[in-house]
Amino acid sequence: MTILTVNHVTTYTYDAPVRLGEHRMMLRPRDSNDQRLRVARLSIDPAPKNLRWIHDVFDNCVAIANFSGETQSLRVENYLELEHVPMEEPECLIEERALYYPFSYQSDEMPDLARCIERHYPDPQGKLDRWARRFVPQGKPIATAALLMTMTYAIKEGLGYQRRFAKGARAPLETLASGHGACRDFAILMMEAARALGLAARFVSGYIYVPDRDVEPGHLGGGSTHAWCQIYLPGAGWVEFDPTNGIVGSRDLIRVAVAREAHQAIPLHGRYFADDAVAGEMDVTVNVRRLPDDTTGVT
Incomplete structure (x- = not known):
């Protein structure tokens, strides 16, 4: 059995204040016999007005965030730790x-x-x-x-x-x-x-x-x-x-x-609104690491 961690950060920046619309996030792995989720932390800045979780028609876990106010950036960080037992042959x-x-x-x-x-x-x-x-x-x-x-x-x-x-x-x-x-x-x-x-x-x-x-x-x-x-x-x-x-x-x-x-199955998507044309940029980093075999995970 292997213990893997994932740190996935998505950052949007805008050249003027915008109002964020609904954002949907498919970032939580599916628990199964070959992968078992031990830790999952989703951090969103600015903090959403409300955040709810659903299972879609394919039984994927989806987080839906709604926001209030204006911002010039949105940062979503997803940290995972899971047991991984690969199925082969x-x-x-x-x-x-x-x-x-x-x-x-x-x-x-x-x-x-x-x-x-x-x-x-x-x-x-x-x-x-x-x-x-x-x-x-x-x-x-x-x-x-x-x-x-x-x-x-x-x-x-x-x-x-x-x-x-x-x-x-x-x-x-x-x-x-x-x-x-x-x-x-x-x-x-x-x-x-x-x-x-x-x-x-x-x-x-x-x-x-x-x-x-x-x-x-x-x-x-x-x-x-x-x-x-x-x-x-x-x-x-x-x-x-x-x-x-x-x-x-x-x-x-x-x-x-x-x-x-x-x-x-888009990992993260949503909309933003502004009174005038606003340009935006997106930056994504994903780091997947293996923990040492003797590491004790947090449940």
Whole structure:
């Protein structure tokens, strides 16, 4: 078991006073068998008029803040401490009926998986279909785990990582055509490729631990929030696939939010109002660290 800490600070600055509208924050990790939250502290400056917590339609924990008065800055700091037990080797857990592709989900699974199987981006000329079918040998089955691992590594090795601070995510065909993208672009590409093969896929936002950045080649996506995808495999459940780093399983990944589409899992977003045009800047820092093995955490 590993104890990881996360310190995630987002700072907005404005060149004139503004009135802050509602801000929604998906910053609290999902408790599970492979990650258990021990400490969570959310600090907001200026302090909100009220702060409430809800669970959204995907059961993500969302903090909703409302403000009063004017300000020229907003600072949100999220500190976490959690136990992390990575789940790996999904091929050992997959039910026999799904060990080889193609396979079918059971009828009682389909109502809940259907929207995650549907294609979410247009592919009028079938370019993404053809790209996804490259990983499926003609006329014979292939091990499901091998198929998805190969696709994961193909994105990592075949496309260039490019950190991008602009809002939104690129369509899969745009990512393929450009030959590069950010972690969220790679996640969406793999999701849509998996959906093209009839598999249920969903988007994940969270953090990545970079284990010894100065000694080993670091994982890409460190120093900011990270994104990857999950694919539903009978017996193994929702399995993590990080095509940015070629990670299969939850090693070094901290899940915060899951959703059908990327825009449903934005870590922090909100609005501000002003009587005149106001320019604003955003700065984000994320530090993920491993505590010494003999550290006793606070409960």
